[in-house]
Amino acid sequence: MESCNCIEPQWPAEELLMKYQYISDFFIALAYFSIPLELIYFVKKSAVFPYRWVLVQFGAFIVLCGATHLINLWTFSMHSRTVAVVMTTAKVLTAAVSCATALMLVHIIPDLLSVKTRELFLKNKAAELDREMGLIRTQEETGRHVRMLTHEIRSTLDRHTILKTTLVELGRTLALEECTLWMPTRTGLELQLSYTLRQPNPVEYTVPIQLPVINQVFSSNRAMKISPNSPVARLRPLSGKYMPGEVVAVRVPLLHLSNFQINDWPELSTRRYALMVLMLPSDSARQWHVHELELVEVVADQVAVALSHAAILEESMRARDLLMEQNVALDHARREAETAIRARNDFLAVMNHEMRTPMHAVIALSSLLQETELTPEQRLMVETILRSSNLLATLINDVLDLSRLEDGSLRLDLGSFNLHAVFKEVLNLIKPIASVKKLPVTLNLAPDLPEYAIGDEKRLMQTILNVVGNAVKFSKEGSISITAFVAKSESLRDSRAPDFFPVPSDNHFYLRVQIKDAGQGINPPDIPKLFTKFAHAQTLATKNSSGSGLGLAICKRFVNLMEGHIWIESEGLGKGCMAIFIVKLGIPENTSESKNPFLPKANHGQTTFPGLKVLVLDDNGVSRMVTKELLVHLGCDVTTASSRDECLHVVSQDHKVVCMDAGMPDGFEAAVRLHEKFTKRHERPLIVALTGNTDKVTKENCMRVGMDGVILKPVSVDKMRSVLSELLEHRVLFEAM
């Protein structure tokens, strides 16, 4: 603003210009005054404004400027000196403040500028944090998805469900267009499309396993991006117009039970993998993020674990089912076997009786026929019939014996007997036949062989007789020697009898019998067959071998029952053979009086039973009389009864023994009634049945009705004597049948 110092008439010459200047100054002043007001107003409003002092300065500067311009208004016309002075003062002040402000601004403006940059920086930071937040949230989401997916997968043990759930959940979590699983085929050369997400029924579609892209995926456990054009990714024609979505593939290890050795972990080379392919939706411009790939890898691992669990479970279920099946089959087989055995036993029990009866008839009638008047040819025929039927009877007995032996129902009938006598008897029986064949038979009994022994006499004799008989049968020349001695422990353990473990003890001894012959001999390889049923060793002279084939088998069973061992040695055909057996026999406590070897045990015999009250029950008059006389001869006081009622009527506590005929129609009932009548055991007389039946059934029936003993008819005096003494001593007697 220039102030002109000349005093000149201003108005009429530049009046217009003056007017405009006048107005402008006025407005400038106005503006200059209002700006600080605005500033103050807004600063008062805002809380933060650090530069108040600057504001004051600035305000002052502006006010003064405004004042200056305002005062300028008066300088257009004639003005006094005061106005000029004020004007000058104002200008001076204005100058001072403006300079001060200018100087101040130099300091302040960089600060203000830096505020701006800081603001920008903070904004950027905020944006970044926002982004990161978003990322974390996404990760958290996917983490939750993985947990849920894992939970889903691990909550089932069915492999189908596992795989299906995996695909479904993955598809949902990652919003996939398609998710497929390729499993290796049995041959391991191809991958077959097994499961898909969107396609309802996967078509049978295979790719060879040796594709480079597949190899690449299998070689690492990371999820890898693969080209959408690779065969595993192109399932159907492109649906989108532009770009197919990105595809990622990951391997899923398939673990098998066989992969797990105890000491080492599964070898990588033997692992099989399945391939999981995930496709993003096409035309979405979405990209695979790292966290999504990680998610896929984690899922693939979990799937592998879940699948292996499912496989193990399947295996164990299958094994269990198999075992159950086998169990059922075994049970069935066992029951069938039991039924078969029962059927066989029933059959045998019936055949026992049925076979013996006709045989008896045949033998009896043939022997009767023999006694009649016959022509020589007829006699010959009858003799042949007799011989054959005797043989048949023996065979039947043998078979029945053997079957009883086999099912373990045969028990040895132990008793005290004269051992020497047994051998002598065998010798007597065999001598006639041997002398016909001109074979001398010698018997050597060791001097320390006890005279009496405890064992099954009948069966021991049967065994010795069978073996000696074989020796005689199969010898055409030479001599036969029978040696018997007590086996000492060294000779007991024989290398030829490896299963035989004899245990010598105080009241037993082992009898060893050796029968040597110089006959046909046996081929050593055939020896084991000898003891098997019905197996003949086919020798040259087969027409002489008329053995039933059962004899040695039965002998072996008997010897085994006697806790012994039997074997045969031969050096070969034509060199004879030696049969050896060892059996365990008991030593009797007191060598009592020698008795007829075929009577049952009776170590201490009462010779008479004076005053013993006996009741004889028999409906057959003759039998009754005979039995009565027997008992009377032994000194008993005998009462007789011919019927059950009479018996029950007559019997009393004084009667100590009741002898009844087992063949009586109501004999058994009488026994039952006797039991009912005398409830206390010591009051009841001992009931003994006399029977002509040799079978087990009769004996069982007798035992069932409560008989104390069974005696086989015919009964001799001695037999009755020994029976009575045995009975009275032990209160029970069941004679061998």
Next chain:
Amino acid sequence: MDVLSQLQRQLADFLAPLYREGFVDDQFTQLQKLQDESSPDFVMEVVSLFFEDCEKLVNNMAKALEQQIVDFKQVDSHVHQLKGSSSSIGAARIKNVCIAFKTFCEAQNREGCLRCLQQVNHEYTQLKANLQTLFTLERQIVAAGGSVPAMQ
């Protein structure tokens, strides 16, 4: 004494074939053993009883077998009785016939039964004759002052 020993020898010679031919068996010996001073006629008594029984049974069986419809059960029970009696006294041959007889009864074979019955009769007659001779001999021996030797 000569007479006695002669008689005894006669008895022995007579008895031996009886055993050999099976008319009597060991059981008969046992019966003879039972005979002593307390029961001197035991054997004869038993034998007489047997013959009585036998006759009765044979008659019954003959009657039963003559019927139009034969009651084999009845016949069988008679045979059973006869078998029991004959074995009690040791009449071996009769016992054997009874065994065969039983078979025919079970088979309900009338012809067979009749044949057996005939045989029983035959045997019975023979045995009766033999034993009566025996008893006569024994009586003679006892009369001569000796005792009846038990036959082994």
